[in-house]
Amino acid sequence: MQIGDQVDFELQNQNGETVSLAQFRGSPVVLFFYPRADTPGCTVEACEFRDLYSDLKAEGAVLLGISRDAVKAQKKFADKFSLPYTLLADPDLKVCKQFDLVREGSMYGKPVTKIERSTFVFDRAGKLEAEFRKVKPEGHAAEMLALVKGVS
Numbered sequence: 817m818q819i820g821d822q823v824d825f826e827l828q829n830q831n832g833e834t835v836s837l838a839q840f841r842g843s844p845v846v847l848f849f850y851p852r853a854d855t856p857g858c859t860v861e862a863c864e865f866r867d868l869y870s871d872l873k874a875e876g877a878v879l880l881g882i883s884r885d886a887v888k889a890q891k892k893f894a895d896k897f898s899l900p901y902t903l904l905a906d907p908d909l910k911v912c913k914q915f916d917l918v919r920e921g922s923m924y925g926k927p928v929t930k931i932e933r934s935t936f937v938f939d940r941a942g943k944l945e946a947e948f949r950k951v952k953p954e955g956h957a958a959e960m961l962a963l964v965k966g967v968s
Contacts, residue, residue: 853893
């Protein structure tokens with residue numbers, strides 16, 4: 817995947833409804849991937865996006881969060897932190913692999929599969945405008961708001 821590419825996928829949201837990336841063409845889309853719902857860094861990132869959601873929406877942007885969590889876990893996370901945007905469940909890592917975000921690592925000496933915290937911004941035509949890999953949660957939402965203000 818490269819800047820300028822059009823990408824599509826379908827996943828279930830936190831309510832069990834099927835959502836595709838293509839359905840948001842006509843609006844800029846901020847698509848952020850986070851490793852696991854309701855963990856410290858992911859909660860910071862999700863809540864910062866929550867706090868700036870009305871500003872992103874005022875710019876016409878759509879905000880989507882994706883993790884490997886199941887639909888039920890996404891719903892619990894959204895409800896617990898009053899997240900007003902769509903969370904997508906990718907338990908099979910289909911979309912995480914499509915975006916090349918799956919990393920093998922170790923935790924406490926045991927092998928684990930990790931998801932690289934990353935964000936992708938699509939323009940109104942559905943083309944990849946920008947990508948941010950190995951994102952730090954703090955302050956990232958504000959950076960994305962500033963970027964969206966400049967996306968055509």
